[in-house]
Amino acid sequence: MRLHGFQKLLLAVLAASPLLSGAPKFYPDDPLWKLPEPLPVTEAVKRDLSDFYDYFLYTFANPAEQNKDAPGGFIPAEGVNTLGEVPDSEWFTNRIGSREMSIEELVRGPGDDRPPAEGPWTIVSAKTEGLTPGFMIKDRTGERYLLKFDPKKNPEMASAADFLGSRFFHALGYNTPQNYIVDFQSDRLEIGEGVTMLDAGGRHRQMVRYDVVKVLEKVPQGADGSIRALASRLLPGKPVGGFRYHGTRSDDPNDLVPHERRRDLRGLYVFCSWLGHDDSRSINTLDMLVDESGKQFIRHHLIDFGSILGSASEEANSPRGGNQYLYAIDDALVQIVSLGLYTPKWYRWDYKNYPSIGRFEHAFYQPDRWTPEYKNPAFANRLPDDTFWAAKKVMAFSDEAIRALVAAARYSNPDAAEWLIRCLIERRDKVGREYFGRVLPLDGFEVSDGRLRWTHLGEKYGFSKASAIRASWSRFDNQAGTHQPLEGSGPELPAAVRDSRRGDYFAAKLVGDDAARAVTVYLRNQGGSFEVVGIERGW
Secondary structure, eight states, rough: OOHHHHHHHHHTTTSSSSTTOOOOSSEEEEESSBBBOOOOOOOOBBOOOOHHHHHHHHHOOOOOOOGSSSGOOOOOOOOOOOOSSBBBBBBOOOTTTBBBOOOHHHHHTTTOOOOOOSSOEEEEEESSSSSSSSEEOOOOOOEEEEEEEEEETTTTTTHHHHHHHHHHHHHHHHBBOEEEEEEOOGGGEEEEEEEEEEOTTTTTEEOOOOOOHHHHHTTTTTTSOOOEEEEEEOOOSSBOOOOOOSOOOOTOOTSSSSSGGGHHHHTHHHHHHHHTTTTTOOOGGEEEEEETTTTEEEEEEEOOOOOOOTSSSSBBBTTTTSOOSOOOOHHHHHHHTTTTTTOOOHHOOOOOTTTOOOSSSSSSSOOOOBSSSSOOOOHHTTOOOHHHHHHHHHHTTHHHHHHHHHHHHHSSOOOHHHHHHHHHHHHHHHHHHHTTTOOEEEEEEOOOOOOEEEEHHHTTTTOOOOOEEEEEHHHHHHHTEEEEEEEEEEEEEOOOTTTTOOTTTEEEEEOOSSSGGGGEEEEEOOSSSSSEEEEOOOO
């Protein structure tokens, strides 16, 4: 994680050197919370990813490293610091669960200060086909936005989902677009010079006002003729295609960790499961070549959240969504053998009939059995420490925060809004209960008053009772990586720890009822205080 191109090569060449053998486990600047400034990207090639290619690649083959083929049965996550947390980078920024976020900040999301300006909006390009067409517009300040509409049978559904997705995933740490819900009259839209469209015969022709009217006839309108839409501000920089959930970008010198090993992409499974984002595919990601302070680099984004929270953008999500892959041979065989008489439980579930929500529920939901539309190698490689990391962030959304976010989406039916709030809260708690139960859920370690202290997250959230914790203390040789046992079996620092010198390292192995689910906490004497510099989890 620390090393770039030539540095990694140099390390490989000198690995046998006595000077480098026995490299320390911890460095003076551990734990890292922010990666070094990115190296400049000089040549970024735009990649047009094919959803069909990814579908067949991940369904019938898998080019990624897989846990089942790894020595020891799993591939540990990379792109993490010594505490098991994901440092800030071009991929991820620590927000909720790592620091306090106010309700105002959560609602603001990636930005709420640049909605389309008052005045005319100029159409610069258009998508006129499909059930939910849209426009690219430019406001009077020159800012550009994608204007996306709700399906006629489901007013508010896709726009609210896209609005909320940008805020939830931003709070969780990802880069997302600035999305705004806007209401406007049709006469605000003007056709820009030279804008063309495809006619019914597949030929390009000049767009005229009648074409705008025909598009708007396909979308919901209020009694006063007002139209609700989602205005997504274009991301800064130059688009260079999306990212895949395996491998790395060869044109990005900063993209060193195979994507199926990244904790922020493995843990994304938990977030998508909670929010019902079964359309979490490569085509719904976007890499942007940005220029900041005279340096070009690639920033990675999640985009297009219209298919979350029960929405499938163009219609309510299918009952299959989140429950079955698009290609599920086992289920297909059951259907054939039963002559179509058998239907899975999720198909027969009684979903609430809220057009603005679509199909979203909490009673049938099982966090770790949730399924995206097709296989995702990063999701498939998730481990208990990956999902524990993610569940902590999900549980950091308070009831109050969820209510405020849903209120900001401006649902006109208060019952629909209440249903969505209930689903998000119930699903959140299921996520915490599921993934806190797979490890010893101790967190928030610190040393104070001569004791190692922690929070038992299962007990904090009422999922389980805290069992008695035994501690096995040792002096840790940071250079050799060896442990020398010390007396002590409780949270109090042993005398050898209290009387140690600055720079000395120690470890406390914490065990509850299940010895396999141990947590080892590493401390460093800072001269008058002790810092937690490392955490290792077993399961």
